[in-house]
Amino acid sequence: MFNTARMALFAALLAGVAGPVFAADFVEPPVVEPAPPPPVYEQPVEYGGWYIRGDIDYHWSKFRGGDYITYGPAPGTGRFDSGKLEGAFSAGAGVGYQINQYFRTDLTADWMSKSDFRGSTSGICLDGDPCTSTDTSSYTALLLLANAYVDIGTWHGITPYVGAGIGGAWVKWDTLHNVTEDGSFEHSGGKGWRFAYAAMAGASYCLTDRVKLDIGYRYSHIEGGKMFDFASGVGPGHDKGINVHEVRGGLRYQFGNSGCAQPEPIAYEPEPVYTK
Template sequence: MLKTMMPFVAAAAFAVATSAHAADLYEPPAVTPPTVIEKPVATGGWYLRGDLNYHWSKLRGSEYITYGCCGVVDPGSDDFDTTDLDGAFSLGAGVGYQMSPYLRADFTADYWFDSDFRGTTSGTCGGVPCTSTDESSYSALLLMANAYVDLGTYQGVTPYVGAGLGGAYVSWDDLTNAIDGGGSTVHRGASNWRFAWSVMAGASYCLTENLQLDAGYRFTQIEGGRMFDYANGVGPGFDHGFNVHEARAGLRYSFGNGNVNCAVPQVVAYEPPAYEYEPVYK
């Protein structure tokens, strides 16, 4: 009987030993997938801008009314022989909205500081030919609604073109008309609103995700209007408007997730290294 059961006892003992040895095998911990945080990508949003500019103005023409004998008016028969306007600085600010990586719009207000004016006229003084020198200056507040097309971003640089429509409040200072070898007359300067349009081109550079440096060129045309009032038998005077060339530089700050053209790719917060585990026997 004992000899009969020995094989079964040996088999049971072997099974228990094998099970105990298998329990000593090392089981690697479960590997969890990496944690990835995706930063929201800007798709559009509001921005503020500020600009420091320098502009050069050129009169498109001018004329003034003179009064002849016996109350006869001869309008528009005289104009300045020469005109010259100095360049001047200007400051601008605006608010805009980036609708897509390629389209944006803004509303801007620019104040153009005084541009000095010098002109000469010729005529007759008491039946004798004479010439005179005229001096004044003009300033303007320019309000524009603008639209831009961004032409793609290359190494953080985004070239663009744009156009704008709006109005300019032009203010002329008093004009002093000094006759050579004689006296002088002061004409009160005029101020008025005028239609204006502009075209522009430039490029922006991503300083950060929210801040861009913007530099460019703008051409603005302002319609004509009254320049000065009547005094001493002459006036009023009118300018035919301005052609203005402007070099612009400033900053644009985008709110929220930043400017879509300065967006940063997704950020991986943590990704554990890959290990290949092999069973370790103790």
């Protein structure tokens, strides 16, 4: 009986010591609570890169007057009493570089198709009486410009802009036909390079992530130059310059980031936070 009591006491003591040990082996792991997600930031847009462009337009040219040398009973200088140029189409192309979101430059070449001219001059006919000549011709031009633009901003894919350009124009006048009471006369047309400059305004619209539709207005001024050669006691003649008003439309293809594509968000994986 005594032995039985001793065994019971030993078992009770063993259970009291082992209980905390086994309990320590079954402690639950700490609870992992995810950190609150940080705000999602969009990747910064890096503007820039080369682009090419193609344009067509309809333009109205304004004849700023002209004068010519006369050799006759009263030598001196004559001038056109009137002169008007008809509208015509143009086509052009260019290559440019988008420097940043707000500034770009390009080089453009535009071929201005034939614009008809009709004017009048006054003089003395063969009988000694005053007479009027009806004068007809036409001109074509190749306009080369180095341009700079400011893109004001982009709203819903539309980017308004203003710009200016400077360069030169190769102008070619066709044969000048004079019709008077004495008959008709012809003067060979003049041709040559002239100084030119331009100012423009418009807006572009994103068609795709790389292609933009460009609609705008451009004012170009071409300096005066030789209009026709000497013939029949008159000439040479020089025009005083041509002002050109253009309504333009075209496409620009951007090799770099055009600003049309929406930036992709950067995904963040929150780091787990362990708590005891």
